[in-house]
Amino acid sequence: MTPLASNGSERLVKSRQRVADHGEVFTPEPIVDAMLNLVKAETERIDSRFLETACGSGNFLVQVLRRKLAAVETKFGTSEFEKRHYALLGIMCIYGIELLPDNIVECRENMLEILSDYLGVDETEDFFRAGAFVLSQNIVHGDALTMLTSDGQPIAFAEWGYLGKGKFQRRDFLFDTLTQSAAFSVEGNLFADLGMHEIFKPLKSYAAMSVSDLASLAVVKSVATLTTDTA
Numbered sequence: 001m002t003p004l005a006s007n008g009s010e011r012l013v014k015s016r017q018r019v020a021d022h023g024e025v026f027t028p029e030p031i032v033d034a035m036l037n038l039v040k041a042e043t044e045r046i047d048s049r050f051l052e053t054a055c056g057s058g059n060f061l062v063q064v065l066r067r068k069l070a071a072v073e074t075k076f077g078t079s080e081f082e083k084r085h086y087a088l089l090g091i092m093c094i095y096g097i098e099l100l101p102d103n104i105v106e107c108r109e110n111m112l113e114i115l116s117d118y119l120g121v122d123e124t125e126d127f128f129r130a131g132a133f134v135l136s137q138n139i140v141h142g143d144a145l146t147m148l149t150s151d152g153q154p155i156a157f158a159e160w161g162y163l164g165k166g167k168f169q170r171r172d173f174l175f176d177t178l179t180q181s182a183a184f185s186v187e188g189n190l191f192a193d194l195g196m197h198e199i200f201k202p203l204k205s206y207a208a209m210s211v212s213d214l215a216s217l218a219v220v221k222s223v224a225t226l227t228t229d230t231a
């Protein structure tokens with residue numbers, strides 16, 4: 001969803017200064033698709049988790065979402081209830097970190113537009129607002145290197161799960177802790193025999209939530225721009 005240049009091609013650079021300061025060059029769609037095809041089966045699994053630590057305006061994340069929604073349509077297209085809940089689960093499993101505030105807004109907008117178009121919902125409806133809330137949690141404005149949010153807090157990610165019957169669970173984990181999980185799994189590691197749950201304790205666990213619970217947490221600041229943020 002990169003903006004188009006005047007000749008209709010994707011605009012891959014916003015300014016030379018931003019390239020110099022932040023290495024901001026967006027990836028064209030054919031390359032995104034080719035790269036996602038390297039892990040095709042995962043991109044087509046509704047509950048596979050993707051994190052992009054320099055997500056820009058979401059060129060990779062929107063394509064992952066499109067593929068997950070195609071999987072939702074194939075599996076649950078005939079049941080409006082399941083289709084809506086699994087589409088929300090799809091977006092719950094996509095995460096991003098981005099340094100620049102305008103990119104964060106665009107990334108959330110781009111993803112919310114895809115979800116709302118697919119479900120045929122607008123800002124008056126719970127599924128739209130729940131999607132906006134999830135994006136405000138999952139697409140983090142921060143620095144992936146220092147692992148701090150833009151207001152200096154340690155980055156934490158919500159692990160969402162669908163419990164069925166319209167209920168979702170949420171547990172939060174520190175990004176710093178999650179990055180250590182691969183090291184703990186290595187054979188021979190002192191802790192390799194322990195279950196992950198014994199080492200990786202959630203920062204916070206929540207009671208099961210419905211779509212309307214999630215929707216009530218959203219603040220859609222401006223309908224026109226679909227700017228999403230937490231309360």
Ligand SMILES: C[S@@+](CC[C@H](N)C(=O)[O-])C[C@H]1O[C@@H](n2cnc3c(N)ncnc32)[C@H](O)[C@@H]1O
Nearest residue numbers: 022024025026027054055056059098099143144
């Ligand atoms: C090369 S662009 C790629 C954007 C997007 N992934 C794409 O392929 O279109 C790199 C992005 O990372 C962001 N960025 C740079 N340093 C970062 C950091 N330390 N933490 C998070 N994001 C960062 C930039 O603002 C920019 O949007």
